Amino acid sequence: MTLDDCTLIPYDGKALSDCDYFDCGHKDLNEFFAKDSLAYSEQLLGKTYCFTSNENPKVIIAAFSVANDSVKTTHLPQSRKQKVQKLIPYPKVMRSYPAVLIGRLGVNKDVARGGIGTELMDFIKAWFIDSKNKTGCRYVVADAYNEERPIKFYERNQFTFLFSSEEQEKEYLRLPLDKPLKTRLMFFDLIVLRT
Amino acid sequence: MAITIKSIPVLTDEVAATFIAIADRNFSKKKASVDFSKQVAKANKILAKAKI
Numbered sequence: 614m615t616l617d618d619c620t621l622i623p624y625d626g627k628a629l630s631d632c633d634y635f636d637c638g639h640k641d642l643n644e645f646f647a648k649d650s651l652a653y654s655e656q657l658l659g660k661t662y663c664f665t666s667n668e669n670p671k672v673i674i675a676a677f678s679v680a681n682d683s684v685k686t687t688h689l690p691q692s693r694k695q696k697v698q699k700l701i702p703y704p705k706v707m708r709s710y711p712a713v714l715i716g717r718l719g720v721n722k723d724v725a726r727g728g729i730g731t732e733l734m735d736f737i738k739a740w741f742i743d744s745k746n747k748t749g750c751r752y753v754v755a756d757a758y759n760e761e762r763p764i765k766f767y768e769r770n771q772f773t774f775l776f777s778s779e780e781q782e783k784e785y786l787r788l789p790l791d792k793p794l795k796t797r798l799m800f801f802d803l804i805v806l807r808t
Numbered sequence: 809m810a811i812t813i814k815s816i817p818v819l820t821d822e823v824a825a826t827f828i829a830i831a832d833r834n835f836s837k838k839k840a841s842v843d844f845s846k847q848v849a850k851a852n853k854i855l856a857k858a859k860i
Contacts, residue, residue: 616854617854619854620859621859622858622859623860641810642810644809645810649809653813659813662860682815683816686828687819710831714816717810736851738847739847739848739851740855742844743852756814758811777823781823802834804831805834805841807839807840807844
């Protein structure tokens, strides 16, 4: 099974009613796709898409939620600021780097571990560097479950942590330092891709 | 309800400096280093038959 054997459709109320239950083998992810993703879309916070099997369109092979976001930076040392402004023609704009945030991404547990997750990630990267893309996008940022398997998946796909430690991420997000961090922000720079 | 999806916070101080340094380095390379043309061609095929 590859994405060539699938069709990309919106993951909306129709998909939810037409398709079989989408089981990624992860309780929280299943709950998001079964319940929360519609509310997420209705509030225009993001959009969810899925790939259905061409052989049996009731079967969802993979799904993902994406949202517009940006990486904003402040407080640059003066020397660094000057260097960046020399290299980037619109420094004021480029202090806010446009990004697409992958909120959630899941693969049907029956086809997982066959490389379809990486294929999906390549599709998302390609989609956002496509010349038909109406707005610029410099980064793909993922809010990855802070668990071994998803973190390794994103690392395999050349993502790196936005924050160097869990403690630093908690501080930035103002999360309790004594509670476990449930997700980690990771990023990929689309500028390294040549088309 | 599932775990809430995080937004990206504003990066400041050392985190901002590190991020900018990497962005700067990647930008200043003469050409992109990863050939992604096959993946883009495949994505275009997927999008051509997509129902979105």
